[in-house]
Amino acid sequence: MKKVFFYNFSGRNLPDYSRKDFDTMHVVNGMIKQTGFQMSFPDDGSIGVDLGGATVFSAFADAHVHFTQTGITLLGCRLENAGSLNEIFDMVKSEAADNEYVLGWNMQETRLKEKRLPTSEELDRISSKAFIWLARADLHSAVANSRALQWARSRFPSVVAPQGLITGEAYNFLSYELNALLPKAMKRQALELAAQECYRRGVGTVHALEGCAASESETLAAADFFDSNPLHGVIYHQSPDPALPKRLKWNRMGGCLLVDGSIGTRTASLHEPYADADTSGSQYLKAENIEKLLTAAAQNRLQLALHAIGDRAIDTVTSCYAWAAEKFGRAPLAHRIEHFILPTDKAIMAARDNSIMVCIQPVFDHFWGGQAGLYAQRLGKERAARCNPFKTMLDLGIPLAAGSDSPVTPIDPLLGIHALVNHHSPEERIDLNSALSLHITEPHKFTGEGSARGHLKPARPADFVCLADDPFLTPPSRIKDIRVNGLYLNGEKVF
Numbered sequence: 198m199k200k201v202f203f204y205n206f207s208g209r210n211l212p213d214y215s216r217k218d219f220d221t222m223h224v225v226n227g228m229i230k231q232t233g234f235q236m237s238f239p240d241d242g243s244i245g246v247d248l249g250g251a252t253v254f255s256a257f258a259d260a261h262v263h264f265t266q267t268g269i270t271l272l273g274c275r276l277e278n279a280g281s282l283n284e285i286f287d288m289v290k291s292e293a294a295d296n297e298y299v300l301g302w303n304m305q306e307t308r309l310k311e312k313r314l315p316t317s318e319e320l321d322r323i324s325s326k327a328f329i330w331l332a333r334a335d336l337h338s339a340v341a342n343s344r345a346l347q348w349a350r351s352r353f354p355s356v357v358a359p360q361g362l363i364t365g366e367a368y369n370f371l372s373y374e375l376n377a378l379l380p381k382a383m384k385r386q387a388l389e390l391a392a393q394e395c396y397r398r399g400v401g402t403v404h405a406l407e408g409c410a411a412s413e414s415e416t417l418a419a420a421d422f423f424d425s426n427p428l429h430g431v432i433y434h435q436s437p438d439p440a441l442p443k444r445l446k447w448n449r450m451g452g453c454l455l456v457d458g459s460i461g462t463r464t465a466s467l468h469e470p471y472a473d474a475d476t477s478g479s480q481y482l483k484a485e486n487i488e489k490l491l492t493a494a495a496q497n498r499l500q501l502a503l504h505a506i507g508d509r510a511i512d513t514v515t516s517c518y519a520w521a522a523e524k525f526g527r528a529p530l531a532h533r534i535e536h537f538i539l540p541t542d543k544a545i546m547a548a549r550d551n552s553i554m555v556c557i558q559p560v561f562d563h564f565w566g567g568q569a570g571l572y573a574q575r576l577g578k579e580r581a582a583r584c585n586p587f588k589t590m591l592d593l594g595i596p597l598a599a600g601s602d603s604p605v606t607p608i609d610p611l612l613g614i615h616a617l618v619n620h621h622s623p624e625e626r627i628d629l630n631s632a633l634s635l636h637i638t639e640p641h642k643f644t645g646e647g648s649a650r651g652h653l654k655p656a657r658p659a660d661f662v663c664l665a666d667d668p669f670l671t672p673p674s675r676i677k678d679i680r681v682n683g684l685y686l687n688g689e690k691v692f
């Protein structure tokens with residue numbers, strides 16, 4: 198039996214994270230046995246661990262991570278700092294020297310001297326033998342060389358790829374298919390890298406959104422990984438088919454099941470056209486499709502999670518969820534909506550009335566909010582100001598939890614907390630205590646584990662993060678810079 202006694206720290210719990218709740222903790226076999234003030238060293242053979250005065254919270258939880266995808270973007274070349282096409286070619290060349298599969302990420306043509314993406318032909322000149330796939334920063338398009346294009350055509354025959362550029366639905370589909378193609382060892386390494394990324398940022402739990410309708414392999418590999426890893430992963434299999442969750446006795450289905458697209462690519466479904474293009478976006482799932490999903494969820498007693506960003510898509514989903522509540526009664530675990538970026542007042546009220554769980558991405562506002570940001574460009578200032586109404590929803594008692602949508606934004610809860618207390622719209626800023634709970638306790642409620650996790654109390658796993666500074670003594674503008682000093686999962690140091 199492993200016994201550990203932790204001392205010299207400031208332990209925090211709800212309801213008030215600003216207050217020191219305990220400063221000593223006794224852990225037996227990975228579970229908290231007792232917490233208290235200045236408890237004496239137990240006389241049971243415990244090892245002592247000095248936490249060096251850290252501020253200690255229950256480990257962070259990220260409620261929306263594309264875990265395998267995150268890992269895969271940590272393999273291969275990072276292209277964000279390239280200043281020219283030649284720099285990209287050099288990186289690809291050295292990667293292709295030892296690897297059959299060359300993946301490149303975060304390519305941004307606006308940062309390149311040439312102001313354009315490379316072409317398939319140029320990549321072939323580096324290597325026509327290797328499989329080369331270079332994705333843009335928004336993860337909605339990629340440039341492929343001939344060998345990768347040949348594979349793309351075999352998997353998605355209608356793909357049009359001018360100069361090797363794959364976009365739209367073809368990209369969405371192929372980005373998942375890519376996982377199935379990569380060698381096993383490479384995928385295992387990707388999952389390891391994703392876990393290390395979580396640990397570095399103090400994250401002990403992820404809601405992992407894996408796989409797609411066409412493939413269970415990514416989901417099963419992730420399940421296998423979490424079974425043998427201290428990181429607590431709760432998987433959402435992103436398929437409209439409830440067969441896999443049923444077989445594995447999971448209480449949930451869906452994930453980023455796309456009702457619409459994204460604001461950046463102008464595919465989020467809007468009531469009124471975009472401000473900078475003559476389109477109102479795309480709605481991939483109509484009410485009747487969503488009702489079918491809800492029927493399957495109800496028949497199997499599953500929670501459903503759907504991706505909805507634009508006001509029109511969100512209205513469709515909230516009214517379908519209200520329809521389901523009426524027809525089937527309350528779901529055992531309330532259904533989720535992921536993103537919920539531009540809700541109408543009516544949708545917000547429907548979310549409240551039906552206790553819909555809303556998984557928000559605070560860092561989206563940090564990156565794309567504000568009067569000069571991407572949302573304002575795409576939607577105009579009036580609609581941009583209505584994006585991500587965090588405080589409005591919190592005050593109405595709508596269940597909220599925070600997720601990064603990694604790899605879209607990094608796994609980094611302190612950046613998420615920073616974004617919540619520094620929202621571009623001052624009236625939508627939320628207090629630090631709530632911002633912390635959205636990253637610590639609330640995500641567990643979304644998966645039905647609210648009483649078992651997220652509190653440093655007896656009979657809970659000893660999953661905790663050590664911060665170098667107390668967020669309550671840090672200026673709001675500096676919260677993102679607080680250092681994670683350590684992460685313990687089941688009482689063992691993983692970072």
Ligand SMILES: [Zn+2]
Nearest residue numbers: 453504535536
């Ligand atoms: Zn999504």
Ligand SMILES: [Zn+2]
Nearest residue numbers: 263406453602
């Ligand atoms: Zn997502």
